[in-house]
Amino acid sequence: MTKKVLFVLTSTSQFPDGTQTGLWLEEASVPYQVLTEADIDVDVVSIEGGEVPIDDNSTQNNELETYKQFVDLIQDVPALDLVNTAEYDAIYLPGGHGTVFDFANNPQLSDILLSFKEDSKFIASVCHGPSAFVGAKDKQGNSLINNMTMTSFTDEEERQMGFEEQVPFLTQTALEDLGANFKAAEAFSSHVETDGQLITGQNPQSSQAVGEALRDALLK
Secondary structure (H helix, E strand, O other): OOOEEEEEEOOOOEOOOOOEOOEOHHHHHHHHHHHHHOOOEEEEEEOOOEOOOEOHHHOOOOHHHHOHHHHHHOOOEOEHHHOOHHHOOEEEEOOOOOHHHHOOOOHHHHHHHHHHHHOOOEEEEEOOHHHHHOOOEOOOOOEOOOOOEEOOOOHHHHHHHOOOOOOOOOHHHHHHHOOOEEOOOOOOOOOEEEEOOEEEEOOHHHHHHHHHHHHHHHHO
16 A cells, blocks of 8 residues: 655745745755655645745745656645545655744644554654744653754754754754753754654654655664
């Protein structure tokens, strides 16, 4: 039976001060390509539905043309609450700074992540995507990532980007505070951690490797 993956993208287009942000395009488009080329079905939704905002910083090297098929796909996507998440074998959460605003402390997304964890389905994310675990708890009130080995965009990388004062939290610190066993590699180098059903990548440079890790896990 064909495997199915649900991509959940941000709907947030601005920082509180009005600075443009959104999805980091490579983090969604590259894994999409990896999975679909392996004949894995991928459906794409966003938190609110409609057109997915793309971070301008992620399109400075002709990415809009390179990933045109995916860009066209996300001109109008369903909202997360319109899909039956039980139909999927995995969920994938790409980043972009928009996610720290609408993935974190999101009760609906938290419930979905809990159901995937309880059903031993794969949960994959990259860069700021793991901000979805901020506020996500099990039925006993414990963090879903307590004692889990994982990675995300690091505090050092955030400071190098110059956004450390723009975000509500530093993703690495937030995950560590939730009990994650956080692993970091050199800034802006490809790095993926796999702990059972949890697959995480550090930054945009990890997009290909995250897609391949999820693909390989699904096809085992």
